[in-house]
Amino acid sequence: MGEVRIISETADTVTVSRSDWEAILDRLDDQRDRARIAQSEARPKTGVTYTAEENRRMVLDDVSPVRILRERQGMTQAALAEAARMSKPYLSEIEKGEKPSSVEAIKSLAVAPGVSMDDPIDLGVGRETLAQT
Known part of the structure; x- marks a missing residue:
């Protein structure tokens, strides 16, 4: 300029x-x-790094995208729950698929301090699409 x-x-x-x-x-x-x-x-690189194939396999195996993102950040459930201002039991239930997450919960997780959504799992991709790749 x-x-x-x-x-x-x-x-x-x-x-x-x-x-x-x-x-x-x-x-x-x-x-x-x-x-x-x-x-x-x-940012400290303390989290887990998954390959694209590992990501695909975990999604196909119903591993929670929240868990994948949390592990990428190297965070415990307690740390993420605190950062997102939700209870650890609720976060655990979301990760296990025992409770559906609310829009508010996902927003809290997305903006939680210390959480990076720079490399998110594509939550919009269906299993059928993943199975074909």
Whole structure:
């Protein structure tokens, strides 16, 4: 991005061209992306790494995607439950498939501190699709 040309300026506003504004927004997005990458790379790599085939097999074997994501992060059920502000027994029941998870529970898990959804399991892929691959 070159220099931004100011079209007009007051004490409260600055007017720039649409193309300059879009370039500014793109640059901010790039900075946020770089910060997220740096944060992800700085995170301790204590979790389990599964291959694509292992992921496929676990989903076919009804291993909970929540458990897979938790193990990838190297978190215990207690740590994830605390981070997601839910009880450990409830998280355990979700992982075992004994209770369906609510939308609120999934949202809590997705935004829990220390949990990264950078490399999520594709929850939208059905077993039939996985079985064909």
